[in-house]
Amino acid sequence: MTGTARSLLDLGDLGFEQGAHLLVQRALETLPPGAELAVAGLDPALVVHLEAWCRGKGHRALRAEENDEGVRATVTRGRTDLDRWARAERAGRPEPGGIVASPDPSWGLAARGALVEPGGPPLNADLVExxxxxxxxxxxxxxxxxxxxxxxxxxxxxxxxxxxxxxxxxxxxxxxxxxxxxxxxxxxxxxxxxxxxxxxxxxxxxxxxxxxxxxxxxxxxxxxxxxxxxxxxxxxxxxxxxxxxxxxxxxxxxxxxxxxxxxxxxxxxxxxxxxxxxxxxxxxxxxxxxxxxxxxxxxxxxxxxxxxxxxxxxxxxxxxxxxxxxxxxxxxxxxxxxxxxxxxxxxxxxxxxxxxxxxxxxxxxxxxxxxxxxxxxxxxxxxxxxxxxxxxxxxxxxxxxx
CATH class of the missing domain: 1.10.620.20 (Ribonucleotide Reductase, subunit A)
Known part of the structure; x- marks a missing residue:
């Protein structure tokens, strides 16, 4: 599965400062960890921005080729995002009656029913029952x-x-x-x-x-x-x-x-x-x-x-x-x-x-x-x-x- 790009995402002239990360993120969500995504585009800063974004998200970006027609880079899907949300839990259930008896203090100010990313600071509240x-x-x-x-x-x-x-x-x-x-x-x-x-x-x-x-x-x-x-x-x-x-x-x-x-x-x-x-x-x-x-x-x-x-x-x-x-x-x-x-x-x-x-x-x-x-x-x-x-x-x- 690794070593060969499974799919290609062509960004055209869309740069990361214009929202290109949304398309990259959406394409990666369809792939399993370790799979590769080829990203092509005409923005001259594409590779620099792509590498920085991947580091922050736990993916890996490698420059594949660059010519007058643009660049193409390969992104290997990481596990960080998957693991982070795999450990997440719902802050109760979203419907009006979805109230738990004892909410976790680490849910903090999360909306009831939201998927709560783990690791947040505990809420300073003592009436939690x-x-x-x-x-x-x-x-x-x-x-x-x-x-x-x-x-x-x-x-x-x-x-x-x-x-x-x-x-x-x-x-x-x-x-x-x-x-x-x-x-x-x-x-x-x-x-x-x-x-x-x-x-x-x-x-x-x-x-x-x-x-x-x-x-x-x-x-x-x-x-x-x-x-x-x-x-x-x-x-x-x-x-x-x-x-x-x-x-x-x-x-x-x-x-x-x-x-x-x-x-x-x-x-x-x-x-x-x-x-x-x-x-x-x-x-x-x-x-x-x-x-x-x-x-x-x-x-x-x-x-x-x-x-x-x-x-x-x-x-x-x-x-x-x-x-x-x-x-x-x-x-x-x-x-x-x-x-x-x-x-x-x-x-x-x-x-x-x-x-x-x-x-x-x-x-x-x-x-x-x-x-x-x-x-x-x-x-x-x-x-x-x-x-x-x-x-x-x-x-x-x-x-x-x-």
């Missing part, structure tokens, strides 16, 4: 999230008239300030987590990226509403920041999702509904509604992930309980909800300073807290906790809502 991050609902939730994105500049009627009594406006500003603080925490947590996930689980990465983008929008609209009339923000309590700091320090993906999305953002669904129901102006009502539709999706992913995890990890409920108890113990000496926020919620629901109005507003906030508690219990039961244990754990949730 499917069951640690997955939810069967993730692909459809991402599709919904991508289609439900909205522009803060146009989705909110910022030109609507907002003419509130100064005390009511200050209450709205205080509530918006509290929301900004909490949404900033809700932005940082998924942003930190997605950087640790192997990109093989791309739907989870995409979903968390959109979740972070959602929270960035919420920070924007709550800030803009707070500054709409007064130009000043409200107060930020130490206890509130202490509570949020415990979310940022949780390294476990499932526990972080549980504390943030299932308990915290779940409670915020009730808070945003409360603000919508008692909003004294159309802008406040709109920002609460737009944020709530995003937060509902975040909660859905958190619940779906933990339901999936619960099927493969018999210790999950114990770990979730431990996370709640540990956070409660950490915050046991904190002051709880910022008093300014509580009072602002009372005034928002009251709408006036009369004794009957304040009584009504106070009762509404008490009802809000009861709704938050019932919502947490419902989600805990969905995760597998008995009703009595769900009630006990919900009662231990931070008084700061998130």
């Amino acid at each position: 499917r069951d640690l991050v997955w939810a069967e609902l993730a692909p459809s939730l991402y599709a919904h999230a991508a289609s439900a994105q909205w522009d803060p500049a146009t989705a909110i009627g910022w030109d609507a008239e907002v003419a509130l009594a100064p005390e009511i406006e200050r209450a709205v500003v205080q509530i918006m300030t509290f929301l900004v603080e909490n949404e900033q925490a809700a932005l940082v947590v998924p942003a930190r987590l997605l950087a640790r996930i192997h990109p093989h689980f791309r739907e989870v990465l995409q979903l968390l990226a959109v979740q972070a983008a959602d929270e960035a929008r919420h920070v924007e609209i709550f800030t803009r509403r707070a500054l709409l009339s007064s130009g000043e923000m409200g107060t930020s309590s130490v206890s509130g920041r202490e509570s949020l700091a415990t979310l940022l320090t949780e390294p476990d993906f499932s526990l972080a999702s549980f504390l943030l999305s299932v308990l915290g953002e779940g409670s915020f669904l009730n808070l945003l509904t409360f603000i919508d129901r008692n909003a004294p102006d159309p802008v406040t009502r709109q920002v609460a509604r737009m944020a709530r539709q995003d937060e509902a999706r975040h909660v859905a992913f958190g619940v779906a992930h933990l339901q999936h995890q619960g099927k493969v990890d018999p210790t999950l409920l114990g770990r979730l309980r431990g996370a709640v108890e540990q956070r409660h113990q950490t915050l046991v000496s904190s002051a709880g909800l910022n008093q300014d926020v509580f009072d602002a919620l009372v005034l928002l629901a009251a709408g006036e300073w009369s004794p009957s109005g304040i009584r009504r507003g106070y009762a509404a906030v008490q009802e809000l807290q009861e709704e938050m508690d019932q919502g947490r219990q419902h989600r805990l039961v969905r995760l597998g906790f008995p009703a009595d244990e769900a009630a006990e754990l919900s009662a231990l949730h931070t008084r700061n809502f998130m």
Whole structure:
């Protein structure tokens, strides 16, 4: 087989700087290792470029003849390319369901289903097990999230008239300030987590990226509403920041999702509904509604992930309980909800300073807290906790809502 060219490739006047290597490569792929290919052409630099290209690819090029009509060289097919791709493996399967349980770190940023050349640097990701991050609902939730994105500049009627009594406006500003603080925490947590996930689980990465983008929008609209009339923000309590700091320090993906999305953002669904129901102006009502539709999706992913995890990890409920108890113990000496926020919620629901109005507003906030508690219990039961244990754990949730 060697020593005699099996086929001839005539490049005409096409040079390597014009793409001739593609034709040479294609011709060699049809030959077995050790076979020869005659390459002819009119480009005066053909042999020089051909020899250099062959060295880089593991082939061997020998000058055969040269005259006024061009050159002809002989290329012996090497084994390097064959061996390299013979050792390659697929990064899972290309179809949507082709996800492996534990992707190889050396796949790095390779697309799922790609043929991965061996020898690449390992990816610096520690969440490399499917069951640690997955939810069967993730692909459809991402599709919904991508289609439900909205522009803060146009989705909110910022030109609507907002003419509130100064005390009511200050209450709205205080509530918006509290929301900004909490949404900033809700932005940082998924942003930190997605950087640790192997990109093989791309739907989870995409979903968390959109979740972070959602929270960035919420920070924007709550800030803009707070500054709409007064130009000043409200107060930020130490206890509130202490509570949020415990979310940022949780390294476990499932526990972080549980504390943030299932308990915290779940409670915020009730808070945003409360603000919508008692909003004294159309802008406040709109920002609460737009944020709530995003937060509902975040909660859905958190619940779906933990339901999936619960099927493969018999210790999950114990770990979730431990996370709640540990956070409660950490915050046991904190002051709880910022008093300014509580009072602002009372005034928002009251709408006036009369004794009957304040009584009504106070009762509404008490009802809000009861709704938050019932919502947490419902989600805990969905995760597998008995009703009595769900009630006990919900009662231990931070008084700061998130």
